[in-house]
Amino acid sequence: MSTQAVVAGARDVVAGLLGAGFNGAVRLPGEAEYDEQRRSVIPSVDSRPLVVAEAYGRTDVQAAVRTAREYGVPIAVQATGHGTRVPADGGILLKTTSMTTVLIDPERRIAKVAPGARWGAVLDAVRQFGLAPLSGSHRDVGVTGYTLGGGVGWLARRYGFAADSVVRAEVVTADGRLVTASAEQHPDLFWAIRGGTGNFGVVTSLEFRLYPVREVHAGIVYYGIDRAAAILRRYRDWTATIPNELSTAVVLTRVPGTEQRAVAIKVLYAGPAELAEHLLKPLFATAGPRLAGELRTIEYADAAMGGTPARHLDFLDTLTDEVIDVVAELEDATVEVRHWDGAMAHPGPGAGPVGHRAAAYSLIIDREVADLPCSGRTFVNFLGDPGRADTAYDPKDLRRLREVKRAYDPANLFHLNANIRP
Secondary structure (H helix, E strand, O other), X not given: OOOOOOOOOHHHHHHHHHHOOOOOEEEOOOOOOHHHHOOOOOOOOOOOOOEEEEOOOHHHHHHHHHHHHHXXXXXXXXXXXXXXXXXXXXXXXXXXXXXXXXXXXXXXXXXXXXXXXXXXXXXXXXXXXXXXXXXXXXXXXXXXXXXXXXXXXXXXXXXXXXXXXXXXXXXXXXXXXXXXXXXXXXXXXXXXXXXXXXXXXXXXXXXXXXXXXOEEEEEEEEEEHHHHHHHHHHHHHHHHHOOOOEEEEEEEEEOOOOOXXXXXEEEEEOOOXXXXXXXXXXXXXXXXXXXXXXXXXXXXXXXXXXXXXXXXXXXXXXXXXXXXXXXXXXXXXXXXXXXXXXXXXXXXXXXOOOOOOOOOEEXXXXXXXXXXXXXXXXXXXXXXXXXXXXXXXXXXXXXXHHHHXXXXXXOOXXXXXXXXXX
């Protein structure tokens, strides 16, 4: 931080932004757009920044970072608001929502996106080429935040985490420089951002691989809740036999539009319907009569799989009888047991610090549950408490992440996030 840093007020920061060449809109408390622009998707996050600065390009991002550093105020970055978990009180809330460019190179199978792009725009852009990104469960999730946090989607068992498919990024570092991070340029930074989130700078451009997937056999089917424990026990054994093209989750929930409790089985198979149905027979046989839902062959871009709010998240190396018995008896909670493994557990050389790759399952519950056996491991994309960021990484990776943090952001300018301390 500059030795000339001052305790700044809103007008000082505005003057600093303009002096640094910021060309976007700047919103102050009391102005019509301020409350709208500061809002997070997460209701518990009620930011009260000194200013909201809406970036229109990478030079605006540089100006905002330099101003925050010069005036000694915190800076937070928000595209869609999905990943905003720490209030930007008393600082600059930098919005990249307007930076939405999506470029597709179908020959190289590469997408290049600006930081405000959402997965829906990428899915629409690649549809005509029969390609697929490693997108998340919702079209309106921001690409960059999701990817930098690891990014586990419904093609992850086949192709790995979204972070593993990143090939290049432009990053504004804490000193306001714009650098290119890749395997050849700033390789330490390139490694860190692929799982370490926004701790090391503001990504203004992200390039990642696309995959030859046009259609999938997918959907959600519902079965009687009385079979929950039996289904989960069969699921534990059955998942050891299936190929990486098949991604599944078992959810204890309700039949849509009703209050009827049910077991939902989510399925996405990157292959022909006949083989998917054959692979699923043992699991469906245990589940019993179907209450609702169907599987059908659709374009990947139209496969809306949804998710469960992660009030409780844990990773399981095996699905024990103890865990099954506890969750099967929960009557007022949504419980999602999702199969991981596959390509997520076997990345190529030089993969980034996405944590806990070897886990067999994730367990997500939409409320806290007492007396549930817990490993304490977390995942950045699902992290409810940003103060637990360290638990999202393996110890060796965490040590290396801190080394990179000290190299690129020793003063911890970027700390309004799932923070990795230098």
